[in-house]
Amino acid sequence: MKVVWKAAATLLVVTGLAGLTNGAVDPDFDHNGTVDVRDIATYVAAWTSGISTGSVEADTNSDGLLTPTDVAIFSSAWYDAVANGTGGGGNVGWTDLTPAAGARVVYVSSSAGNNSNSGLSPSSPVRTLAAGYALLRNTFPDQMLLQCGDVWTEEFPGWGKTGRSASERMVIGSYGTGPRPRIQPTSKTRDGIFERSNSNGNLIISGLEISGYTSRHTAAIQWQVGGGSNVLIEDCHVHHCTLNIVLQDMNDGFVIRRSIIDMGGPGNNGDNEANSGFYIALTHAPVTIEECVIDRCGDHPDIRPGSIPGIRSQSVYCQDTAPGIIFRKNLVSNGGCMGPDLRAGGTIEDCIITRCAIGPRMGSATGTDTPGGYPGGVTGIVRNTYVLDGTNIRDGQPSYLRGVGFWLENVRSCTVENLVIARKGPTSGPLARNPDSCAVEMHTDPGSGVTGVSFVGTRVYQWPGSGGTFARSGNRQPSYSQTGTITSGYPDPSVGISESDVALAKQMRRGVQGPTIGALLLRLKAGFAN
Numbered sequence: 001m002k003v004v005w006k007a008a009a010t011l012l013v014v015t016g017l018a019g020l021t022n023g024a025v026d027p028d029f030d031h032n033g034t035v036d037v038r039d040i041a042t043y044v045a046a047w048t049s050g051i052s053t054g055s056v057e058a059d060t061n062s063d064g065l066l067t068p069t070d071v072a073i074f075s076s077a078w079y080d081a082v083a084n085g086t087g088g089g090g091n092v093g094w095t096d097l098t099p100a101a102g103a104r105v106v107y108v109s110s111s112a113g114n115n116s117n118s119g120l121s122p123s124s125p126v127r128t129l130a131a132g133y134a135l136l137r138n139t140f141p142d143q144m145l146l147q148c149g150d151v152w153t154e155e156f157p158g159w160g161k162t163g164r165s166a167s168e169r170m171v172i173g174s175y176g177t178g179p180r181p182r183i184q185p186t187s188k189t190r191d192g193i194f195e196r197s198n199s200n201g202n203l204i205i206s207g208l209e210i211s212g213y214t215s216r217h218t219a220a221i222q223w224q225v226g227g228g229s230n231v232l233i234e235d236c237h238v239h240h241c242t243l244n245i246v247l248q249d250m251n252d253g254f255v256i257r258r259s260i261i262d263m264g265g266p267g268n269n270g271d272n273e274a275n276s277g278f279y280i281a282l283t284h285a286p287v288t289i290e291e292c293v294i295d296r297c298g299d300h301p302d303i304r305p306g307s308i309p310g311i312r313s314q315s316v317y318c319q320d321t322a323p324g325i326i327f328r329k330n331l332v333s334n335g336g337c338m339g340p341d342l343r344a345g346g347t348i349e350d351c352i353i354t355r356c357a358i359g360p361r362m363g364s365a366t367g368t369d370t371p372g373g374y375p376g377g378v379t380g381i382v383r384n385t386y387v388l389d390g391t392n393i394r395d396g397q398p399s400y401l402r403g404v405g406f407w408l409e410n411v412r413s414c415t416v417e418n419l420v421i422a423r424k425g426p427t428s429g430p431l432a433r434n435p436d437s438c439a440v441e442m443h444t445d446p447g448s449g450v451t452g453v454s455f456v457g458t459r460v461y462q463w464p465g466s467g468g469t470f471a472r473s474g475n476r477q478p479s480y481s482q483t484g485t486i487t488s489g490y491p492d493p494s495v496g497i498s499e500s501d502v503a504l505a506k507q508m509r510r511g512v513q514g515p516t517i518g519a520l521l522l523r524l525k526a527g528f529a530n
Contacts, residue, residue, distance in 0.1 A: 040522055043078075092514060094510050095206065097143075104120070104140065104142040105120070105143045106135045107124070107145055108128070109125040109127065113128075129154055138160075140163070143173060144171070148178040148179060153186045155193070155194065166229075170204070173205075180237055205231075207235045207236065208236050210239075232255045233245070236260075240263045242264070244278065255288045261292060261295075262297060263295075277297030277298070277315045277316055280316075286325055287318075290327075291517060293508065294330060295334055295506065313335075327348045330352075334502075335353075336357075338360075340353070342360070345363060346380055348382045349383040350384045356387075360407070363410045380414045386422070386521075388497060390424040390437075404440075405424075411452070417457060417458075419458045420461070420524070495524055501520060
């Protein structure tokens with residue numbers, strides 16, 4: 001099976017996962033309604049079995065034979081479905097937004113609306129967000145739909161309404177064709193959607209673009225103080241705020257999926273203020289972030305020309321008070337300081353983290369801000385994740401030098417499976433790598449140090465530095481076990497994630513294009529196969 005996979009993987013790389021005629025090949029090979037990486041595994045298993053049994057289920061070109069060409073044709077169909085929205089790629093896997101029985105649907109258009117209209121049909125929309133919000137009934141599964149292509153230079157009223165239940169939620173969404181409806185408040189002290197009441201939830205926010213007044217605007221979405229049960233953010237583009245999404249003091253069931261979060265920062269006080277794509281704290285249940293693209297968050301020069309990212313510029317910042325974060329199938333690129341920072345532990349799986357000064361960080365929470373603390377350290381899992389093309393924070397200031405693939409701190413248990421850390425660079429310029437950094441940093445002074453870390457199938461490629469593969473800073477000796485392979489200097493297959501890949505991933509939108517993370521993971525798995 002491993003030999004077969006390597007042969008198929010070679011074809012996937014050579015063909016670029018696309019370009020072959022795939023005819024009527026169904027990329028949803030396991031017929032579960034979702035085109036994802038599991039279809040590749042199911043197909044390869046069927047192809048392998050067919051070689052010995054004579055089954056032609058995997059004969060994609062219908063010539064009666066099973067050859068590598070069949071694998072390449074299926075791979076092309078699969079990639080097209082995921083990357084281009086064909087074969088269900090743009091329509092499969094999204095949350096069903098069909099109005100529940102008895103729901104009121106409210107239409108809002110800044111270009112064609114009038115607040116004297118009923119707001120209950122696309123031909124009679126109201127104009128302002130406040131007018132649309134007023135028509136929603138608390139504890140009903142009502143929907144407020146904004147006209148695609150329209151722009152509002154106002155913010156929502158402080159959110160204080162909830163849907164009927166977790167299965168019949170209130171919806172803020174869109175209607176019509178064109179770009180996502182855009183909310184861009186004119187005051188940098190207000191947020192696009194702001195909730196600060198108790199127990200407001202059962203809500204879906206879908207298909208919106210929310211941007212800051214300037215790149216120093218506070219937040220696009222801020223949800224805090226006792227609210228947040230069963231809230232879903234999906235198919236949104238959130239950008240140009242100091243903290244794009246702020247989640248604090250939520251209850252349970254908060255999920256952000258299939259959204260683009262980019263251009264986060266800078267802070268109101270310049271380089272020394274925290275600025276992030278996400279800021280998460282004081283959670284009462286794990287937050288899930290999945291199938292998102294998080295790009296250029298943390299005071300990136302593309303946001304403010306000439307800016308210099310600082311140590312508080314982060315893509316995803318999860319405070320000591322946010323345990324158990326689930327971070328799954330996300331693409332994180334061009335982070336100011338680091339990728340996902342799970343200070344209180346959690347799960348990172350099936351992710352790609354590229355061009356960040358630090359890849360993922362697990363731990364560092366000492367429990368001083370959390371009742372009960374974290375006796376012995378936090379726990380976590382990192383699985384099937386690629387950390388590529390590490391950078392630095394800023395040039396010429398040794399106290400800020402980074403270039404670490406994976407950082408652990410105050411951890412009592414962490415399982416690391418199939419982690420690939422590859423290529424530290426560039427060698428010059430403002431993001432030049434730190435020559436003294438390492439692939440895996442175990443910072444052992446705070447809390448209880450680092451113990452109980454198990455590495456399984458972890459591989460390091462071309463990550464030079466005097467720190468070697470591991471560095472152990474602090475006075476405590478870390479305890480870790482190793483199975484599988486951890487090696488520096490393994491021949492680098494030069495497979496990575498380009499800016500074109502990131503740009504394509506950011507075109508994700510309901511009905512247009514599905515998430516491309518599965519295709520990118522498959523490419524990396526093929527390229528790094530050994």
